[in-house]
Amino acid sequence: MAKKFVGERVPRVEDQRLITGRSQYVDDIVRPRMVYAAIVRSIYAHARLKGINVEAARRAPGVIAVFTGEDVREAIGPVPVASRLPDLKIPRHPVLAVEKVRYVGEPVAVVVAEDRYQARDAVDLIEVEYEPLEAVVDPERAIAEGAPILHEEFGTNVAFVWQLSGGDIERAFRDAEVVVSQRMVNQRVIPVAMEPRGVVAEYHPGEGQLTVWTSTQIPHLLRTQLAAMLGLAENRVRVIAPEVGGGFGSKLNVYAEEALVGYLAMRLGRPVKWIETRRENFLSTIHGRGQIAEVEAAVKRDGTVLGLRYKIIQDVGAYHQFFTPGVPTLTGLMAVGPYKIPHVHFEVTGVFTNKIATDAYRGAGRPEATYMLERMMDRIARELGLDPAEVRMRNFPQPDEFPFPTASGLAYDSGNYSQALRRALELVGYEKLRREQQVLRQQGRYLGIGISTYVEICAIGPSPALPFGGWESATVRVEPTGKVTVLSGASPHGQGQETSFAQIVADELGVDLSDVRVIHGDTAIVQYGIGTFGSRATAVGGTAVYGAVQKVKEKATRLAAHLLGEENVANVAFEAGQFFLKDRPERRLTFQEVALAAYLAKSLPSGMEPGLEASYFFEPSNFTFPFGAHIAVVEVDPETGEVHFRRYVAVDDCGRVINPMLVDGQVHGGIVQALGQALLEEAVYDENGQLLTGELTDYAIPKATDVPWLETDRTETPSPVNPLGVKGVGEAGTIAATPAIVNAVVDALAPLGIRHLDMPLRPEKVWRAIRGA
Amino acid sequence: MIPAAFAYFRPTNVKEALTLLDQYKDEAKLLAGGHSLIPLMKLRLAQPRYVIDLGRVRELEYIRESGDQVLIGAMTRHVAVETSDLLRQRCPLLAETASVIGDAQVRNMGTIGGSLAHADPAADYPAAILALDAEMRAVSSQGERWIRAEDFFVDMLTTALQPGELLVEIKVPALPPRTGTAYVKVAQKASGFALCGVAVVLTMDQQGVCQHAAVGITGVAPKAYRARAVEQALRGQKLDASVMAAASAKAAEGIDPLEDLHASAEYRAHLARVFCRRALEQAHARI
Ligand SMILES: Cc1cc2nc3c(=O)[nH]c(=O)nc-3n(C[C@H](O)[C@H](O)[C@H](O)COP(=O)(O)OP(=O)(O)OC[C@H]3O[C@@H](n4cnc5c(N)ncnc54)[C@H](O)[C@@H]3O)c2cc1C
Numbered sequence A: 001m002a003k004k005f006v007g008e009r010v011p012r013v014e015d016q017r018l019i020t021g022r023s024q025y026v027d028d029i030v031r032p033r034m035v036y037a038a039i040v041r042s043i044y045a046h047a048r049l050k051g052i053n054v055e056a057a058r059r060a061p062g063v064i065a066v067f068t069g070e071d072v073r074e075a076i077g078p079v080p081v082a083s084r085l086p087d088l089k090i091p092r093h094p095v096l097a098v099e100k101v102r103y104v105g106e107p108v109a110v111v112v113a114e115d116r117y118q119a120r121d122a123v124d125l126i127e128v129e130y131e132p133l134e135a136v137v138d139p140e141r142a143i144a145e146g147a148p149i150l151h152e153e154f155g156t157n158v159a160f161v162w163q164l165s166g167g168d169i170e171r172a173f174r175d176a177e178v179v180v181s182q183r184m185v186n187q188r189v190i191p192v193a194m195e196p197r198g199v200v201a202e203y204h205p206g207e208g209q210l211t212v213w214t215s216t217q218i219p220h221l222l223r224t225q226l227a228a229m230l231g232l233a234e235n236r237v238r239v240i241a242p243e244v245g246g247g248f249g250s251k252l253n254v255y256a257e258e259a260l261v262g263y264l265a266m267r268l269g270r271p272v273k274w275i276e277t278r279r280e281n282f283l284s285t286i287h288g289r290g291q292i293a294e295v296e297a298a299v300k301r302d303g304t305v306l307g308l309r310y311k312i313i314q315d316v317g318a319y320h321q322f323f324t325p326g327v328p329t330l331t332g333l334m335a336v337g338p339y340k341i342p343h344v345h346f347e348v349t350g351v352f353t354n355k356i357a358t359d360a361y362r363g364a365g366r367p368e369a370t371y372m373l374e375r376m377m378d379r380i381a382r383e384l385g386l387d388p389a390e391v392r393m394r395n396f397p398q399p400d401e402f403p404f405p406t407a408s409g410l411a412y413d414s415g416n417y418s419q420a421l422r423r424a425l426e427l428v429g430y431e432k433l434r435r436e437q438q439v440l441r442q443q444g445r446y447l448g449i450g451i452s453t454y455v456e457i458c459a460i461g462p463s464p465a466l467p468f469g470g471w472e473s474a475t476v477r478v479e480p481t482g483k484v485t486v487l488s489g490a491s492p493h494g495q496g497q498e499t500s501f502a503q504i505v506a507d508e509l510g511v512d513l514s515d516v517r518v519i520h521g522d523t524a525i526v527q528y529g530i531g532t533f534g535s536r537a538t539a540v541g542g543t544a545v546y547g548a549v550q551k552v553k554e555k556a557t558r559l560a561a562h563l564l565g566e567e568n569v570a571n572v573a574f575e576a577g578q579f580f581l582k583d584r585p586e587r588r589l590t591f592q593e594v595a596l597a598a599y600l601a602k603s604l605p606s607g608m609e610p611g612l613e614a615s616y617f618f619e620p621s622n623f624t625f626p627f628g629a630h631i632a633v634v635e636v637d638p639e640t641g642e643v644h645f646r647r648y649v650a651v652d653d654c655g656r657v658i659n660p661m662l663v664d665g666q667v668h669g670g671i672v673q674a675l676g677q678a679l680l681e682e683a684v685y686d687e688n689g690q691l692l693t694g695e696l697t698d699y700a701i702p703k704a705t706d707v708p709w710l711e712t713d714r715t716e717t718p719s720p721v722n723p724l725g726v727k728g729v730g731e732a733g734t735i736a737a738t739p740a741i742v743n744a745v746v747d748a749l750a751p752l753g754i755r756h757l758d759m760p761l762r763p764e765k766v767w768r769a770i771r772g773a
Numbered sequence B: 001m002i003p004a005a006f007a008y009f010r011p012t013n014v015k016e017a018l019t020l021l022d023q024y025k026d027e028a029k030l031l032a033g034g035h036s037l038i039p040l041m042k043l044r045l046a047q048p049r050y051v052i053d054l055g056r057v058r059e060l061e062y063i064r065e066s067g068d069q070v071l072i073g074a075m076t077r078h079v080a081v082e083t084s085d086l087l088r089q090r091c092p093l094l095a096e097t098a099s100v101i102g103d104a105q106v107r108n109m110g111t112i113g114g115s116l117a118h119a120d121p122a123a124d125y126p127a128a129i130l131a132l133d134a135e136m137r138a139v140s141s142q143g144e145r146w147i148r149a150e151d152f153f154v155d156m157l158t159t160a161l162q163p164g165e166l167l168v169e170i171k172v173p174a175l176p177p178r179t180g181t182a183y184v185k186v187a188q189k190a191s192g193f194a195l196c197g198v199a200v201v202l203t204m205d206q207q208g209v210c211q212h213a214a215v216g217i218t219g220v221a222p223k224a225y226r227a228r229a230v231e232q233a234l235r236g237q238k239l240d241a242s243v244m245a246a247a248s249a250k251a252a253e254g255i256d257p258l259e260d261l262h263a264s265a266e267y268r269a270h271l272a273r274v275f276c277r278r279a280l281e282q283a284h285a286r287i
Helices: A015-019 A055-059 A116-123 A169-175 A219-230 A256-268 A278-284 A324-333 A366-384 A388-395 A417-428 A430-442 A497-509 A537-563 A591-600 A660-680 A732-748 A763-772 B014-027 B037-042 B078-083 B085-090 B092-099 B104-109 B112-118 B125-131 B228-234 B241-248 B265-285
Strands: A035-041 A047-053 A063-068 A107-113 A127-132 A158-166 A178-186 A198-204 A209-214 A237-240 A272-275 A291-299 A305-317 A343-352 A446-455 A472-478 A484-488 A516-520 A572-575 A578-581 A588-590 A613-618 A627-636 A643-653 A711-714 B007-009 B028-031 B050-053 B063-066 B069-073 B135-140 B143-148 B153-155 B166-173 B179-187 B194-204 B210-218
Touching (some): A035 A256, A055 A063, A063 A116, A063 A256, A169 A305, A178 A366, A198 A256, A209 A256, A219 A237, A219 A256, A291 A366, A305 A324, A305 A366, A324 A343, A324 A366, A366 A446, A417 A627, A417 A643, A417 A711, A430 A446, A430 A627, A472 A497, A537 A572, A537 A591, A578 A591, A643 A660, A660 A732, A763 B265, B014 B135, B014 B166, B078 B104, B125 B194, B194 B265, B210 B228, B228 B265, B241 B265
Parallel strands (some): A209 A237, B007 B050, B028 B050
Antiparallel strands (some): A035 A107, A047 A127, A178 A291, A198 A209, A198 A272, A572 A578, B179 B194, B194 B210
């Protein structure tokens, strides 16, 4: 038997180059005669542009060119929005501002110079004359009477209103024995990928080709958009995503700078590099979350939830980015979570504010949904005097109810929600902890236990659900020597699919893991693909790989039959990298021999093409719905308000597991980011729209010492949606953990009568709540 | 994050450094570990025309005993202070303080001289330096002088060092018997600097009466300060939990606490009181 790789803790093949510092990020790319761009950004959140004086900058040492919005408005199309909603207001979003600026950090002009120092120096020489306007930062204020309007052509700051209804919400509230309501703020957070954005562009006039290296999660989608923005044929644009140092959704986008740097390379005839500084990253790369919600639950005294009503304000920012309007619709789709709640009404109002756009950030709309719902489940339990675990158990659908149709119109593929929660309760020792909590309370100590049960929507998604296709592509190319090259349309950037895809292929073809190489991220090499986001790469992209490898196997088996002189292909078995006749197993060929024969083509069955490769575009029939239960145990220091972790237990079910180590890694990272939002992070703007948390010295992301030991476990409920049975796990931690942590803190403070606290639960906020209680 | 242009010098001894300093005066900046200066230069909040790197001035890297004092060269890295056996025995407060500065990378690069000269209101060392009644030796082409800790910290980011002066040495007392010390800190989560840091030195007599108490507090006010009222409430007392708690209530007396994004003035003052008590209890337990 050949070694099996799927299901094993295979170390990541990516790690060698990453750990030894030999991977190539955008900033590592150097081209002959390359020059550097630096961007002049608005220092006002809202102002009219009265004039820009670039003369001194033009004359500065090393400066090659300076362009303003007026200079490029004809040449470069606007920054695109992919998501569409009824009556969506889409303001024109120029790559360099014209007439008005609408957030601090908005690009106003660009300088190109021989080196990056000269470019940066020249930025200070550009005089922009602004006429400051009143800014509006708070989305609730932005829709109030008399607020300054960002886009005058609309006469309002409302960008969209989107609703979703299922069942009969009025009836739910008529039938309710108790109504529980809560206002909650899901604060704006900054994604903070370790590698900021960066672009290198080079134009080859002989070929008429523009090559753009950029730190992106979606090279193909970006290529299509860049071609349109720059008026080029799509097959003359090559986008390469080299090593990408984290995205978390922030690079699932089409940014002004990507088109601008491409334009500069064409216009100047020299390769151009632009690398974002951390400050620019904070100001002008998308932010996440930013929802203010009023939630009402109609419940029975036994804890049965009849219906949920959501009224949400989504902070859009100054312009839409690629998915901005789509993000809160995911919140709506997941509004009933893992519960059998028959009636739901969800309404979200998107509001323009003088800040960088919000868009997809790890979880994209689902963490918001899970947060609200899981906070509500705890509120309901407390209101009714029930145990929060019990209330959840009471509302789960049973395993035999899957596929489970939700009030929000989805069909959850498979699940066993109570099993995951039971497992988590067991692991954490729930009963015992509750008893200990009682004892500690007597001593004036504040122990809190926070549960979060979640379901999320992954494998995004069937094509009708996305503005572009929702499929993914793969080519499996067997080289003449039997080595296997996989070209994936997904664009992993830290998730480890170079390893997991190789595991799938190695098992199917009976070759060693090291014989398989996975290539992605270069549109000139890889067939069109969609990219990596929405926990889709394994469930959709991995399935495409699996599909392509089946085609290869089928062809290789036919060829082997031919070479073995067997007419009946069904008599050929393929095991452990060997083809043999079932009735005469001594008649055999290795996979490598067959691969070589396919290329030498001396003897092929009639009608068979030479070569051995196949492509597969996988269109999923549904989303997948991973689920699980997380439990946080914390102790609050009543003197300082500090939150100390005691335990953290996570039971996740992401369907079949290809590589447990990768799954653990994704869960760990997700929980850590959720911890950041729960306890530390918030993008704080002052009333003039200046970002106060503009640096890592002021914006706290979790450090290793902030993270408790994470006890992870799994249940495995395969998805029926794809042949691998996988669901996706990239965002689970971020979705599940935020409410678990907040629930734990609020549970700790329950004896003081505290019912809710908005994130982030920084010590001072907790201390004030305790003092005020 | 690209600094403005500057000329770079790398002297190998104090004399060369002083000559350069005299030559370029306030257009020059000394570079020690670079962990405060370089971030400022990257943001162009500091744009020195000349940078004088002290990294090769090896004569300023030492920790040695001299009578009942310990002398520390200004270019001594935090990690050396943290791990010095001499300091751990004779002045553990300073080693403990160094051990909670930033993270390992910061401690490998940052220097005690740089930290003190920079006088960040949230830096850790100043609390200990004040509580220890340390003295700083400054030299210039004109000569040298000793500056007492109380006089050294003038205001936020401002010390008693004059233009043309180089901080070369820090002198801390080797602690007498029956002395307990502690540094307790709560960090501002983003930067790692102290939201509040309290350094305590307690010396008791044979009878268990407090002979000497010194409390230095950083992070709370525009500059680190000595909590005199706390000290007074301890001196001459037999220390127990209630005495220490009562004394700690005075930890922010007469102080105008900082207020910013990370903490209100009220919370900072509260932290000063809480951590003062905790530091006292710890120091007391260590006697
Ligand atoms: C990520 C990070 C986290 C940090 N966390 C903490 C923390 O938790 N607690 C803490 O206390 N600090 C912290 N620091 C600061 C760190 O300790 C610095 O090392 C210290 O503040 C400055 O020391 P330096 O040797 O790096 O000085 P530099 O940055 O090189 O210099 C600082 C200033 O002092 C001047 N200077 C330097 N040496 C002399 C001298 N001999 N004579 C006169 N002037 C001189 C310089 O000209 C400059 O103005 C942190 C820094 C970073 C980057």
